[in-house]
Amino acid sequence: MNDAELTRRVKALAGEAGFSMAGVAPAVTPTGFARLGEWLAAGYVGEMHYIAERLEDYAHPERLLDGARSVLMFALDYRTAEPQAPQLGEGRVSRYAWGARDYHDIVRKKLYRIADAIKEWRPGSNTRCIIDTAPLLEREFAVLAGLGWVGKNTLVLNKSRGSYFFLASVLTDTPLDYDTPHETDHCGTCTACLDACPTQAFVAPRLLDASRCISYLTIEHPDLPSPDLREGLGEWLFGCDVCQDVCPWNRHSQPATEQALWPLKESNPLKLAPLFELDDDAFRRRFLKTPLWRPKRRGLLRNAALVLGATRAAGSEAALARGLRDSEPLVRAAAAWALGRLGTEAAVSALNRHSLLEGDDSVRDEISAALDLNKTPRR
Structure with a gap:
């Protein structure tokens, strides 16, 4: 079959697999590659050193697949139920992570189906499937493939689907019928x-x-956020949707058809105190196949403590005192900060007790700062 027919069949198969959008771009050096280098040089990357370490691999899809000629881009909607307002002692989880399965596993199977079909329909061709785990500038290629434009919140936006979708791609060394790049910015003055x-x-x-x-x-940061950022986390236990929730284009977003993305009852929102009762094995059993496994136990319990502190969650002193005795210094440090924010008699008592036992310098510093905060009586 010719390139146009192959492209048509691949797009039709993508629709059958559950993708809401499909487009094809040529494998070229994306225009955003130079901006990526500038972004790294400006220090905006945080501790994600793996990006700089593989910088040159972002320069061209050929670095990921020898002889790459085409980049197929797909979108999978993940908007499901509306977020429920958390009560004190609960934390918000980003919409995409509410389900029982990690989206990587869900999307990867769909990509394999498409890759296998390409190799069947175009014998001798090679493919590589990517779902945000390889050095590919997905947003740039999504624009080149006509899926949308990059909004002011740095996410790909589409007029009829908003931004609540995953991007995924299949690279191939076979030529295809390429789509017209999206060239219009619809953010305006917003x-x-x-x-x-x-x-x-x-x-x-x-x-x-x-x-x-x-x-x-x-999710990605390995340590405690700097003190000036901790309060800003607010109710967010894992991820954040604020810049999407306020976007007018998301009024047009479509509900997900993939049932595995629909929320578990306990994820929207998630109760925080029980997390401190999970040892490594229990944490693994609960979260291993879900997106919340990404920060591991130490990261998620750190987040839970920060949310309890940032929201001044009355009644969480016992859970935070348990966190103050955790085996992970990161969890203990976050719990110390949170207890200082609560400032109740029980919270200060827990800090004083543990200050005599703590052997980690970073945790001792957080305990001292928390106790100093409570030397002056609160109104």
Whole structure:
């Protein structure tokens, strides 16, 4: 079959597999590659050193697949139920992570189906499937493939689908019928996403300081956020949807058809105190196949403590005192900060007791700061 027919059949198969959008771009050096280098040089990457370490691999899809000629881009909607307002002692989880399965596993199977079909329909061709786990500038290729434009919140936006979708791709060394790139910016004068960011992570439109982004801080960051950012985490236990929730184009977003993405009852929102009762084995049993496995136990319990502190969750002293005795220094440090924010008699008592036992310097510093905060009586 010719290139146009092959492209048509691949797009039809993508629709059958559950993807809501499909487009094809030539394998070229993306225009955003130079901006990626500038972004790294500006120090906006945080602790994600793996990006700089593989910088040159972002220069061209050929670095990922020998002889790459085409980049197929797909979108999978993940908007499901509406988020429920958390009560004190509960934390918010980003919409995409509400389900029982990690989206990588869900999407990867769909990509394999498409890759296998390409190799069947075009014998001798080679493919590589990617779902945000390889050095490919997916947003750039999504624009080149006509799926949408990059909004001021740095996410790909589509007029009829908003931005609540995953991007995924299949690289192939066979030529295809390429789509017209999306060239129109429909953000206009709107600054809703920039204005709403709780930690002021946007340096400028389409320029994100990841080291201030709540999604980065709760998922990728390996340590405690700097003190000036902790309060800004607010209710967010894992990820953040603020810059999407306020975007007018998301009024047009479509519900997910993939049932595995629909929320578990306990995820929207998620109770925080029980997390401190999970040892490594229990944490693995509960979260291993879900997106919340990404920060591991130490990261998620750190986040839980920070949310309890940032929201002044009365009644969480016992859970935080348990966190103060955790085997992980990171969890103990976060619990100390949170107890200091609560400032109740029980919280200060727990800090005083543990100050005599703590052997880690970073945790001792957090305990001291928390106790200093409570030397002056609160009104």
